[in-house]
Amino acid sequence: MSLTLMAAVLAVTAMTHLGIWRGQTAPVDVAASPSRLQSVSYSPSGRDFSPEDDRHVAVAEIRKDMAAINGIADGIRTYTVSDGQDRAPGIASRMGLKVNLGIWLNADPEHNRAEIDQAVAIARNTPNIVRVVVGNESLLRADQTDETLAAYVAEVRSRVPRRIPVGTADTWSELLKAPKTVAVSDFVGIHTLPYWEKLESSGAIPYAMDKIKRIRQAYPGKPIWIGEIGWPSDGDNFGNAHASRPEQARIIREFATDAKRMGVEYNVIEAFDQPWKTAIEGSPGPHWGVLDADRQPKWQLRGAVEPKPEALGVGIVSVLIGVFLSVPALFRRRATVLQALLWSIAAHGSAGMTAWAVLAALGIYATPGTLVMWASGLALGGILLVLALADLDEMTRTLLGRRPTRLLPREGAGALIGSAGVAVRQPMVSVHIAARNEDPAMLNATLDSLAAQEYPAFEVVVAINNTNDMSLITPVEEYCRELNERMGRDAFKFANFNPITGFKAGALNRALKITDPEAEVIAVLDADYAVSPHWLSRLAPAFSDPAVGLVQAPQEHRDGDQSLLKRLMAAEYRAFFDSGMVERNEDNALIAHGTMIMVRRSALEGLGGWSEWCIVEDTELGLTLLEQGWKQHYTTERLGAGITPDSFKDFRQQRHRWAYGSVQIMKAHVKHLLPGAKGLNGAQKLHFWSGWARWWSDALGLVAAAGAISWTALATVLPLHLPPPEVTAIAIAALMLRAAASMALTRFASGHSWGETVGTSILGMSLNYTVGAAVLKGLFTKHEPFKVTSKGKRKKAAKFPAMPEAILSGLLVVACITAIVLNHAGTVSLTLWTILLAVMAVPNIAASLLAATDLMPVREKTPEAVTEPALVSAPAQAVAAVQAVVAPSPGVLADAAGS
Numbered sequence: 001m002s003l004t005l006m007a008a009v010l011a012v013t014a015m016t017h018l019g020i021w022r023g024q025t026a027p028v029d030v031a032a033s034p035s036r037l038q039s040v041s042y043s044p045s046g047r048d049f050s051p052e053d054d055r056h057v058a059v060a061e062i063r064k065d066m067a068a069i070n071g072i073a074d075g076i077r078t079y080t081v082s083d084g085q086d087r088a089p090g091i092a093s094r095m096g097l098k099v100n101l102g103i104w105l106n107a108d109p110e111h112n113r114a115e116i117d118q119a120v121a122i123a124r125n126t127p128n129i130v131r132v133v134v135g136n137e138s139l140l141r142a143d144q145t146d147e148t149l150a151a152y153v154a155e156v157r158s159r160v161p162r163r164i165p166v167g168t169a170d171t172w173s174e175l176l177k178a179p180k181t182v183a184v185s186d187f188v189g190i191h192t193l194p195y196w197e198k199l200e201s202s203g204a205i206p207y208a209m210d211k212i213k214r215i216r217q218a219y220p221g222k223p224i225w226i227g228e229i230g231w232p233s234d235g236d237n238f239g240n241a242h243a244s245r246p247e248q249a250r251i252i253r254e255f256a257t258d259a260k261r262m263g264v265e266y267n268v269i270e271a272f273d274q275p276w277k278t279a280i281e282g283s284p285g286p287h288w289g290v291l292d293a294d295r296q297p298k299w300q301l302r303g304a305v306e307p308k309p310e311a312l313g314v315g316i317v318s319v320l321i322g323v324f325l326s327v328p329a330l331f332r333r334r335a336t337v338l339q340a341l342l343w344s345i346a347a348h349g350s351a352g353m354t355a356w357a358v359l360a361a362l363g364i365y366a367t368p369g370t371l372v373m374w375a376s377g378l379a380l381g382g383i384l385l386v387l388a389l390a391d392l393d394e395m396t397r398t399l400l401g402r403r404p405t406r407l408l409p410r411e412g413a414g415a416l417i418g419s420a421g422v423a424v425r426q427p428m429v430s431v432h433i434a435a436r437n438e439d440p441a442m443l444n445a446t447l448d449s450l451a452a453q454e455y456p457a458f459e460v461v462v463a464i465n466n467t468n469d470m471s472l473i474t475p476v477e478e479y480c481r482e483l484n485e486r487m488g489r490d491a492f493k494f495a496n497f498n499p500i501t502g503f504k505a506g507a508l509n510r511a512l513k514i515t516d517p518e519a520e521v522i523a524v525l526d527a528d529y530a531v532s533p534h535w536l537s538r539l540a541p542a543f544s545d546p547a548v549g550l551v552q553a554p555q556e557h558r559d560g561d562q563s564l565l566k567r568l569m570a571a572e573y574r575a576f577f578d579s580g581m582v583e584r585n586e587d588n589a590l591i592a593h594g595t596m597i598m599v600r601r602s603a604l605e606g607l608g609g610w611s612e613w614c615i616v617e618d619t620e621l622g623l624t625l626l627e628q629g630w631k632q633h634y635t636t637e638r639l640g641a642g643i644t645p646d647s648f649k650d651f652r653q654q655r656h657r658w659a660y661g662s663v664q665i666m667k668a669h670v671k672h673l674l675p676g677a678k679g680l681n682g683a684q685k686l687h688f689w690s691g692w693a694r695w696w697s698d699a700l701g702l703v704a705a706a707g708a709i710s711w712t713a714l715a716t717v718l719p720l721h722l723p724p725p726e727v728t729a730i731a732i733a734a735l736m737l738r739a740a741a742s743m744a745l746t747r748f749a750s751g752h753s754w755g756e757t758v759g760t761s762i763l764g765m766s767l768n769y770t771v772g773a774a775v776l777k778g779l780f781t782k783h784e785p786f787k788v789t790s791k792g793k794r795k796k797a798a799k800f801p802a803m804p805e806a807i808l809s810g811l812l813v814v815a816c817i818t819a820i821v822l823n824h825a826g827t828v829s830l831t832l833w834t835i836l837l838a839v840m841a842v843p844n845i846a847a848s849l850l851a852a853t854d855l856m857p858v859r860e861k862t863p864e865a866v867t868e869p870a871l872v873s874a875p876a877q878a879v880a881a882v883q884a885v886v887a888p889s890p891g892v893l894a895d896a897a898g899s
Contacts, residue, residue: 003330006340010326013344017322017352021315025307028246032253033302034260039075039100040290041228041270042088047293047365050276056084059091066095068295069271073097075128077227077267079136080104081118093128100267101126105135105152107143116156123160132156132166133189133227139174139181150180157184169227172211182219189227190215193269194251195284198239198825201247204231205254212264226266229255233298234363235284236725236827243284245307249299252290275365279719283829286365293365310362318355322348325389333586334402342400346392346737350385353733357381357726369721377727380704384734387697390690391741398579398749406586408542408551408635425544428457429536429598430519434507435527436788437467440475442643443527447476447492449640450525451483455536458491458523459516465497465507502612503786504594509609515601522604524618526595528791530558531640539598542633549603549630550622553596554581558641564759565853569644569651571760575746578636580691585634589687592622592632596640603630614668615786616661623665623688627672627679643791647854649801652770652847654789659695659771663778666692695775702772705808705840712815712837716822728832735839766847769805802851809844812837 043049044057045065066088069076075098078088082104089099103119105112116134123129134153138144144152149168157166168181169189175182182188192211194204208229215224231251232243252268259266273293277285291297299305308314325347329340361374431450435443443462450460462480464473473496480492495514500506508524515522521543525531532538535553542551554577560567584590597618604610607624614620626632645651671677673685680688714720722728739761747757777784800806816837823830 002337005337006330006335009337009341010323010329010344013326013341013348014319014323017348018315018319020352021311021318025311025315027304027306028250029304030246030250030253032250032257034253034256035301037073037252037256037268037290037301038259038265039077039098039267040069040073041267042069042076042078042092043270043272043274044085045272045291045293045295047275049274049293051083052276058084059087062088062091064295065272066092066097068291070095070097072290072297072301073268073271075099075130075267076271077133078102081115081122086118086122089122089126089129093126096128098128098130099126100131100133101129102133102136103156105138105144105149106141112152116152120156120159123164129164131187131225132160132164133169134166135168135170136227137170137174137191138168139170139178146178146180149178150184153181154184157186165223167225169225172215175215176218182222185222187223187225188215188219189225191228192226193228193230195231195238195241195243198241200240201231201242201251204251205258208255209258212262224264226259226264228269229266230269230288232284232287233289234287236282236825236829238284238825238827240826243287245298246305248290249305253301273365275367278365278367278370278721282827283364283721283724308359308363311359314355314359314362318351319348321355322351325351332397332401334397334404336400336402339396339400342396343393346389350389353726353730354382354385357724357730360724360726364724367721369719373721373723374727376707377723377731380700381727381730381734383693383697383700384731384738387693388734388737388741390693391738394579394583395741395745397583398745404582404586406588406633407582408539408633408637410538410635410637422544424541426456426537426541427520427543428459428516428518429455429521429523429540430515430601431458431460431523431525431536432463432508432511432515433460433525433527434463434465434504434511435467435476436465436504436507437469437472438527438791440472440479442791443476444479446525446527446530447479447483449530449533451487451491452533453531453536454533455540457518458536459493459519460491461493461495461511461515463495463497463507463511465500465504465510467496467498502610503615504788505610505612505614505617508617509612512604512609520601521598522601523598524594524596525640526642528643529595529640530642531596532638535596535639538637538639539633539635543598543600545631547631548633549600549625549628550590550592550632551598551634552590552592552632553635553637553639554578555593555596556638556641557644559643563853565648565763565850566644568756568759568763571746571750571752571756572763573644574750574752575742575760578749579745581634582636584687585632587681587683587687588632589626589684590622590632590634591691592618592625594618595642599625600630603628613783614661614664615657615784616665619658619661620665620668623669626684627669629679646790647801648766648847648850649854650790652767652801652851653787655767656770656774657784657787657789659698659774660778660784662692662695663775664782667778695771698768698772699775699779700772701768701840702776705812705844708833708837708840709811709815712818712833716818722829722833725828725832728829728836732832732836732839762846763850765843766805766850768843769802769808769847773804800851801854802847805844805847805851809841809848812841812844816841 044061076092077100078085079102089101092099101119101123103115119132123132134156135144135149138149153166153168160166165186167185167187167189169191172190172192175188175190190211192208194207197207199207212224231248233245233248235243268290270288272291272295273286273289275286275293326344329335329343357378364370433446447460462476464476467473477494480494483492484490493514495511497507497510500510502509521540539551539553542548555573557570557573560570581590603625610617611620645654672679673688711720743757743761746752746760747754752760816834819830819834819837823834
């Protein structure tokens with residue numbers, strides 16, 4: 001029944017998606033239906049045509065152009081008689097088209113003389129010339145003054161037959177300031193382009209009629225010719241003016257109908273789309289034609305108009321992709337109806353947004369600039385969208401799915417194993433602690449908690465390494481002897497390895513050599529981790545199953561009361577252990593972390609010990625064990641608590657090491673993670689690839705930020721294109737979806753307050769640069785020194801630790817302000833670009849502000865479990881302190897694990 005209900009939910013979502021497509025792309029009724037257009041502006045057609053490159057257009061191409069125009073209009077307007085276009089009037093005339101002959105004037109008198117002489121000759125010898133237009137917006141460009149233009153018009157008037165009217169064409173506002181030119185002209189040719197006035201399409205016709213009225217009032221009795229009227233069919237908005245095919249058709253068809261009723265002659269700009277105009281007019285520039293660049297009509301002169309002819313096909317494909325992405329929800333392990341609903345909505349939404357971007361791309365005329373921006377925008381948006389869906393999937397499975405089935409129960413691993421018919425054992429455990437330059441009081445507190453373990457067979461090996469300060473060594477060595485005396489056996493082994501190579505892995509390998517031969521399990525603790533008395537007894541019995549190679553408990557931290565930053569650090573760690581690790585555990589795909597971990601000794605020694613080439617030797621070991629077929633187990637029960645990094649600098653350094661190490665691992669293990677490779681199953685491979693993809697997304701974001709800054713700077717001096725709004729919207733939506741999924745997990749999986757949730761999200765974002773830089777560095781290098789994360793040694797930083805983030809955030813803010821200043825037209829694409837720049841700046845601003853806290857005086861307060869004198873001397877008090885910290889999480893997973 002649940003499966004049937006989920007299928008019904010998916011069907012409703014798909015039908016809703018299809019309904020939205022039909023509603024957004026349905027043909028639009030346009031009532032006006034002129035039989036023909038009077039005239040259209042002519043420039044040679046072709047996707048690759050450019051007046052700068054194609055100086056002489058072939059006669060055969062001009063004939064094709066005129067044949068196409070003849071299907072919708074009675075005439076043409078030309079703009080020049082140079083560069084081979086002197087042949088267009090004759091070809092048009094022979095096809096029965098009327099010609100408004102244009103003479104192009106600029107600031108060069110010699111050019112103007114040659115243009116006028118050739119045009120006069122054409123006017124005298126070509127039938128169907130109905131008007132000569134001397135200059136095109138030469139007043140607006142300031143190439144001519146009222147006096148000089150009047151002289152040119154008068155000259156042409158004197159040289160062409162009287163039957164042919166002569167005048168000029170310019171914007172209505174310029175002609176109101178040019179009485180001398182109008183006085184010698186036979187008509188007033190005005191350009192009225194409401195789109196460039198930032199008007200809504202509904203005001204286009206009233207605007208044009210108002211300008212006609214004003215010209216009539218200024219020059220009563222003078223015939224008016226509308227030299228240019230039109231609207232683009234695609235491209236960016238310009239203020240309140242939005243381009244679309246239906247609006248282009250409506251405005252031109254309605255104006256043609258009104259002009260015929262009023263007896264006003266007009267010319268529509270333009271006949272064909274002109275892709276080359278992208279460089280000078282932006283994205284709307286190529287789309288002013290009533291025919292496209294392939295000479296095909298965009299719409300008919302009567303009937304409804306389709307917004308996007310390809311929309312239905314693209315929409316159907318979009319719905320099918322949405323269905324394809326949704327169907328797996330029916331068969332997901334632990335899936336619920338609500339989970340399937342949210343996933344289906346996200347799947348169809350993602351497919352729909354992507355399809356809309358693809359639909360928009362189908363309508364563009366490709367240039368190098370547009371190709372770069374579309375390709376880079378779709379790539380960035382697509383990657384972010386995939387990551388957002390992965391985050392959403394994790395969130396829905398954690399919060400809305402049925403309870404996990406593979407977590408170790410809180411009452412101990414024995415219950416799980418016993419139910420499988422395996423005899424429960426308590427194998428001997430050797431706990432290894434590698435410590436370098438660590439605070440003795442902190443380390444001794446960890447030893448105290450181990451001395452209180454309620455487990456019959458264990459030892460502790462303390463491996464001090466690469467430490468020269470005897471004041472950090474002697475107290476620990478003496479305390480190990482004291483604990484041995486207290487316990488009545490040599491349970492605590494002390495070793496000082498100095499010097500050794502291999503960093504932490506090297507120290508653990510040396511510790512392995514002095515481990516009790518009877519030990520079957522190796523447990524690893526960081527020096528700051530005080531553990532529950534139940535740690536070993538809860539987890540060690542899981543190794544009764546001979547197939548189990550690794551068991552681990554979540555990390556927790558006990559010093560959140562010291563500062564807001566430390567509280568947020570603890571919360572930021574917690575979210576991963578309460579969600580991501582639980583989902584990975586369901587597929588036996590855990591990420592091994594270096595503390596609270598237990599490994600089967602034979603498996604570890606079979607691999608030759610810990611990998612000293614990798615600075616995240618724990619994660620590398622866990623992946624290698626999975627490749628060899630070992631099972632791993634996880635519990636959400638908090639069985640130990642450590643100390644957060646001393647400062648934001650140390651927090652960044654630790655995350656840098658993790659990210660850099662992940663690249664090391666990926667490069668070393670990539671052959672095992674490819675499709676078809678043996679060892680890992682598909683689910684395990686997917687978990688590791690998706691986890692690494694999150695690291696790589698920060699690297700991609702870093703590259704994107706640098707590109708966005710550079711592109712914005714260059715756009716101030718070059719006619720560069722911005723990403724279309726459709727693809728920028730995908731990137732922004734994906735980032736918002738990722739943030740929402742992350743905050744939901746943090747809030748509900750770990751039971752955080754909303755304040756902690758927001759703070760944790762900000763803290764997590766502040767690491768974007770750190771992770772991205774580490775990934776990029778790992779891509780081009782092989783090794784990096786292992787840097788110990790400072791804990792328990794809080795002190796004021798000597799210098800600001802986040803200078804790269806501060807510089808990057810400053811550049812992004814400047815780019816954002818620049819984009820705002822440049823957006824005088826209020827275009828959607830530039831508005832979204834500005835938002836994207838601001839979104840990119842936020843993580844770096846957060847990092848800069850958090851780093852500033854390192855420069856503030858340190859409040860002298862340390863974790864009670866570390867420095868309280870009674871704790872160091874009294875194991876019972878240490879145990880009580882740890883138990884208070886590692887109490888069951890209030891989140892939903894605590895209840896799930898308890899079941």
